[in-house]
Amino acid sequence: MKIRAAVAWEANRPLEIEEIDLDGPKEGEVLIRIVTTSLCHTDMFTLSGADPEGLFPAVLGHEAVGIVEELGAGVTSLKPGDHVIPLYTPEDPNCPYIKSGKTNLCQTIRKTQGAGVMPDGTSRFSYKGKKIHHYMGTSTFAEYTVLPEIAVAKISKEAPLAKASVMGCAIPTGMGAVRNTAKVEPGATVAVFGLGAVGMAVIQGAKMQGALRIIGIDTNPNKFALAQQLGAHECISPSDFSQPIQDVIVEMTDGGVDYSFECIGNVNVMRSALECCHKGWGECTVIGVAGAGEEIATRPFQLVTGRVWRGSAFGGVLGRSQLPGMVDEWLRGDFDVDPYITHNMTHEQINTAFDLLHAGKSIRSVIHFQPNETMLTNSLPGVIVPA
Numbered sequence: 001m002k003i004r005a006a007v008a009w010e011a012n013r014p015l016e017i018e019e020i021d022l023d024g025p026k027e028g029e030v031l032i033r034i035v036t037t038s039l040c041h042t043d044m045f046t047l048s049g050a051d052p053e054g055l056f057p058a059v060l061g062h063e064a065v066g067i068v069e070e071l072g073a074g075v076t077s078l079k080p081g082d083h084v085i086p087l088y089t090p091e092d093p094n095c096p097y098i099k100s101g102k103t104n105l106c107q108t109i110r111k112t113q114g115a116g117v118m119p120d121g122t123s124r125f126s127y128k129g130k131k132i133h134h135y136m137g138t139s140t141f142a143e144y145t146v147l148p149e150i151a152v153a154k155i156s157k158e159a160p161l162a163k164a165s166v167m168g169c170a171i172p173t174g175m176g177a178v179r180n181t182a183k184v185e186p187g188a189t190v191a192v193f194g195l196g197a198v199g200m201a202v203i204q205g206a207k208m209q210g211a212l213r214i215i216g217i218d219t220n221p222n223k224f225a226l227a228q229q230l231g232a233h234e235c236i237s238p239s240d241f242s243q244p245i246q247d248v249i250v251e252m253t254d255g256g257v258d259y260s261f262e263c264i265g266n267v268n269v270m271r272s273a274l275e276c277c278h279k280g281w282g283e284c285t286v287i288g289v290a291g292a293g294e295e296i297a298t299r300p301f302q303l304v305t306g307r308v309w310r311g312s313a314f315g316g317v318l319g320r321s322q323l324p325g326m327v328d329e330w331l332r333g334d335f336d337v338d339p340y341i342t343h344n345m346t347h348e349q350i351n352t353a354f355d356l357l358h359a360g361k362s363i364r365s366v367i368h369f370q371p372n373e374t375m376l377t378n379s380l381p382g383v384i385v386p387a
């Protein structure tokens with residue numbers, strides 16, 4: 001079928017909306033109509049050329065919600081009309097990693113996903129006969145995409161499709177890192193480095209866990225008001241201090257925080273985030289994605305004396321078995337997704353979403369594929385970007 005997709009032809013070049021070809025779902029795959037998708041820093045990171053797995057041309061995008069249109073042979077757990085969230089971290093119950101019960105990092109299709117193709121080694125996307133790569137196994141910057149069944153989470157039809165895309169990455173990543181990776185407990189002290197959507201979800205998750213002191217850190221003070229609305233008790237900018245930010249936090253907290261989270265992708269900040277942790281027990285969770293060739297450093301003494309560095313992908317959330325429950329939490333009113341959505345726009349305006357995120361002016365921009373249905377007829381949070 002012919003579809004419209006935002007194609008990243010090469011690194012560091014704006015996306016171009018093209019009419020491309022999409023082959024239908026093969027065995028074990030499903031065709032999804034994307035209703036809304038939002039822009040995550042990771043899409044911008046890959047477009048910048050810093051991602052060692054970045055392949056071009058590609059259809060980027062991984063934070064989305066859509067509707068099942070068609071099933072490939074053998075698909076049993078989904079049906080046309082189901083509302084779904086694409087999963088860049090799939091969940092195959094037969095994967096040894098999933099069976100271990102220790103991780104959400106399903107490896108069943110990880111190799112082909114990283115190579116920009118479907119599990120059979122081919123791409124469903126092409127332009128004038130030339131292959132276009134898939135991205136993160138999801139490629140949601142297109143009207144339609146094809147996904148393996150194990151990479152599709154069925155969610156409640158009560159979830160407004162105009163807003164649910166943010167449940168595809170930012171919110172489960174941040175909240176999940178707090179609950180599943182760090183396991184923040186009531187009364188804890190928490191430092192959150194980077195107040196984008198992921199950092200905001202860490203703050204919201206930490207508040208829900210009963211953290212008693214949450215400190216937000218960002219170089220952009222325009223992020224502070226929302227961070228405080230979501231639960232940060234205080235926000236600071238490293239540029240307001242002459243000493244290293246970890247020393248400032250250790251002093252503020254009389255020894256360091258119980259938990260810190262790096263939500264930027266900056267290896268120097270990953271060091272600060274470790275070193276602001278309390279001696280003996282403080283734990284730093286790295287969420288941010290750093291570029292090719294970058295490495296983290298600290299004095300091993302930091303670890304010897306009881307601080308811990310760990311990492312978290314998709315918040316440790318099992319996409320098919322746990323994400324639908326997180327959507328239900330939102331629908332019950334346990335938390336709200338509205339504060340994350342700062343901008344709404346059409347597919348054609350997608351490069352504006354990149355510009356806003358790069359300039360630090362947005363938290364999440366939501367791209368609406370059928371603006372008449374989901375953008376112009378809803379009372380949406382965030383501004384509608386004029387065409």
Ligand SMILES: NC(=O)C1=CN([C@@H]2O[C@H](COP(=O)(O)OP(=O)(O)OC[C@H]3O[C@@H](n4cnc5c(N)ncnc54)[C@H](O)[C@@H]3O)[C@@H](O)[C@H]2O)C=CC1
Nearest residue numbers: 041042194195196197198218219263264265288289313314
């Ligand atoms: N591990 C995972 O599963 C996931 C990782 N990510 C990664 O998490 C990171 C955050 O993603 P988003 O929230 O979408 O990004 P974002 O771009 O919206 O937010 C990043 C924030 O960091 C701030 N910042 C930049 N440099 C800083 C510094 N030196 N000190 C303090 N603050 C600084 C920026 O002002 C901005 O507010 C990215 O690296 C992204 O690739 C995103 C989703 C999932």
Ligand SMILES: N[C@@H](CCC(=O)N[C@@H](CSC=O)C(=O)NCC(=O)O)C(=O)O
Nearest residue numbers: 040042051052053089110169289313314
């Ligand atoms: N391709 C990069 C690493 C990118 C990365 O770390 N991705 C995260 C999700 S980021 C979402 O916004 C992730 O889940 N990683 C686990 C994985 O298996 O990819 C590189 O090669 O460095």
Ligand SMILES: [Zn+2]
Nearest residue numbers: 040042169170
């Ligand atoms: Zn993401």
Ligand SMILES: [Zn+2]
Nearest residue numbers: 044048358359
């Ligand atoms: Zn940049």
